[in-house]
Amino acid sequence: MTNFLTIDAGTMSIRAIIYTPQGxxxxxxxxxxxxxxxxxxxxEQNPSDWRIGLLTILSSAGSYVFEHxxxxxxxxxxxxxxxxxxxxxxxxPLHHAVTWQDKRSLPxxxxxxxxxxxxxLYRKTGLRPNPYFSAPKMMWFAQQEPGIYRxxxxxxxxxxxxxxLLTGHFVTDWTQAARTMLMDINTFSWAPELLEASGxxxxxxxxLVPPGTxxxxxxxxxxxxxxxxxxxxxxxxxxxxxxxxxxxxxxxAAGQAEANTGTGSFAIAxxxxxxxxxxxxxxxxxxxxxxxxxxxxxxxxxxxxxxxxRELLGGESATSYPELDKxxxxxxxxxxxxxxxxxxxxSAAPNWNSLxxxxxxxxxxxxxxxxxxxxxxxxxxxxxxxxxxxxEGLIGRIDTLSVAGGMARSDTFNQIQADALHxxxxxxxxxxxxxxxxxxxxMVTLGQVDSYEAAFAEVAPQESVTYAPDPEAHVIYEQVTxxxxxxxxxxxxxxxxxxxxxxLGA
Numbered sequence: 001m002t003n004f005l006t007i008d009a010g011t012m013s014i015r016a017i018i019y020t021p022q023g024x025x026x027x028x029x030x031x032x033x034x035x036x037x038x039x040x041x042x043x044e045q046n047p048s049d050w051r052i053g054l055l056t057i058l059s060s061a062g063s064y065v066f067e068h069x070x071x072x073x074x075x076x077x078x079x080x081x082x083x084x085x086x087x088x089x090x091x092x093p094l095h096h097a098v099t100w101q102d103k104r105s106l107p108x109x110x111x112x113x114x115x116x117x118x119x120x121l122y123r124k125t126g127l128r129p130n131p132y133f134s135a136p137k138m139m140w141f142a143q144q145e146p147g148i149y150r151x152x153x154x155x156x157x158x159x160x161x162x163x164x165l166l167t168g169h170f171v172t173d174w175t176q177a178a179r180t181m182l183m184d185i186n187t188f189s190w191a192p193e194l195l196e197a198s199g200x201x202x203x204x205x206x207x208l209v210p211p212g213t214x215x216x217x218x219x220x221x222x223x224x225x226x227x228x229x230x231x232x233x234x235x236x237x238x239x240x241x242x243x244x245x246x247x248x249x250x251x252x253a254a255g256q257a258e259a260n261t262g263t264g265s266f267a268i269a270x271x272x273x274x275x276x277x278x279x280x281x282x283x284x285x286x287x288x289x290x291x292x293x294x295x296x297x298x299x300x301x302x303x304x305x306x307x308x309x310r311e312l313l314g315g316e317s318a319t320s321y322p323e324l325d326k327x328x329x330x331x332x333x334x335x336x337x338x339x340x341x342x343x344x345x346x347s348a349a350p351n352w353n354s355l356x357x358x359x360x361x362x363x364x365x366x367x368x369x370x371x372x373x374x375x376x377x378x379x380x381x382x383x384x385x386x387x388x389x390x391x392e393g394l395i396g397r398i399d400t401l402s403v404a405g406g407m408a409r410s411d412t413f414n415q416i417q418a419d420a421l422h423x424x425x426x427x428x429x430x431x432x433x434x435x436x437x438x439x440x441x442x443m444v445t446l447g448q449v450d451s452y453e454a455a456f457a458e459v460a461p462q463e464s465v466t467y468a469p470d471p472e473a474h475v476i477y478e479q480v481t482x483x484x485x486x487x488x489x490x491x492x493x494x495x496x497x498x499x500x501x502x503x504l505g506a
Contacts, residue, residue: 023459
């Protein structure tokens with residue numbers, strides 16, 4: 001039986017998972033790391049985290065393959081999106097990665113808007129101009145670190161870096177390029193007018209290929225020998241983590257939607273043509289299905305806030321995630337009035353405010369750890385709900401929401417999502433949807449199945465849990481939603497975010 005090895009590089013860890021063709025997990029290995037957060041809004045990560053992590057998890061996978069005499073069909077790669085790493089011609093990083101959470105490129109973002117207009121950029125790229133995306137970061141290197149920009153052979157993302165380490169080739173796919181603000185979302189090609197406005201040299205970008213591409217040459221000898229895997233093993237670009245997750249959550253046709261909640265949260269729906277919101281509040285990106293699109297809304301921080309709260313309580317050994325979940329479940333619907341705005345590193349959809357900050361409001365001496373933990377879960381779920389309702393205006397009613405990601409392991413969180421959206425929420429057996437979607441991509445590429453629907457039928461988990469909405473809880477969450485909107489609106493309209501950002505020197 002031929003199996004698949006996936007590499008999934010997230011924000012907090014890189015994971016290797018060996019799957020059977022039926023989607024059963026045979027082996028897992030993970031390497032954890034963290035980014036460096038510095039005020040005001042600087043977020044960097046040492047690329048050696050990904051290099052060391054990749055070798056560590058591949059070695060574990062290679063040992064398992066050898067010990068169990070397994071045959072592998074391919075390595076399928078997926079990763080986080082929109083970080084930027086300047087590298088020389090040998091792939092050596094010249095600077096720490098400026099991650100997707102970094103906000104230093106606000107001036108460069110405004111330069112793009114001045115050149116091509118907000119509406120023009122949105123229609124061309126499917127993206128709202130924002131420092132989240134890659135082009136402003138690349139412009140920052142050109143303007144603030146001209147020596148590094150000059151010496152860089154390529155400006156690449158995390159998936160691109162992993163692909164280079166595995167194969168020796170600089171390639172990126174449409175799903176990753178769709179997050180650069182340099183690709184025309186209508187044609188899946190680098191856009192000359194975007195390159196001209198940004199000043200980014202197209203030669204510094206990786207070669208552009210469709211998702212599902214098998215990279216020439218496969219696994220290179222130097223890596224293969226060191227991790228005990230076969231040289232030339234096909235290396236397939238699954239695509240961005242959120243697009244791959246959408247495959248594994250059956251977002252393969254119009255009207256289907258999912259929410260994937262890890263470090264950040266993303267809601268995604270399928271589209272057969274580019275979809276644009278009239279107020280530019282949700283995004284359009286390339287799907288992991290070549291020639292298709294997704295509409296997408298994201299939250300910068302969700303699971304990262306829970307991790308921050310857990311560590312704040314006394315370090316990783318003090319409180320486990322199940323203990324936090326138990327504490328949150330002990331607090332009633334509405335968290336005894338405590339409200340949390342999950343804007344710890346700015347707000348993406350639906351507000352799109354880079355200066356917004358995280359807020360816990362309505363605390364009292366009687367507030368418990370459980371109230372604050374539940375307020376985190378509710379704050380993330382209610383923000384997701386606002387985004388999903390925006391998307392329903394474009395694609396029609398969402399009958400069932402499929403969920404995945406680290407926070408989807410929490411029954412409390414899933415029930416909150418069901419109550420807030422007033423729809424059934426389904427969690428499949430395998431919460432690691434991004435890697436399973438990469439397997440589906442590889443199966444189609446290798447011709448083992450003839451469609452993504454057939455791939456889903458092969459790997460679809462047999463077990464799932466459905467969370468039905470509670471009408472009474474939904475009424476309460478509608479009230480909490482209005483309070484959250486009022487709180488955010490007052491902070492924004494009264495210039496509170498700007499005042500505090502100026503005080504920090506942003």
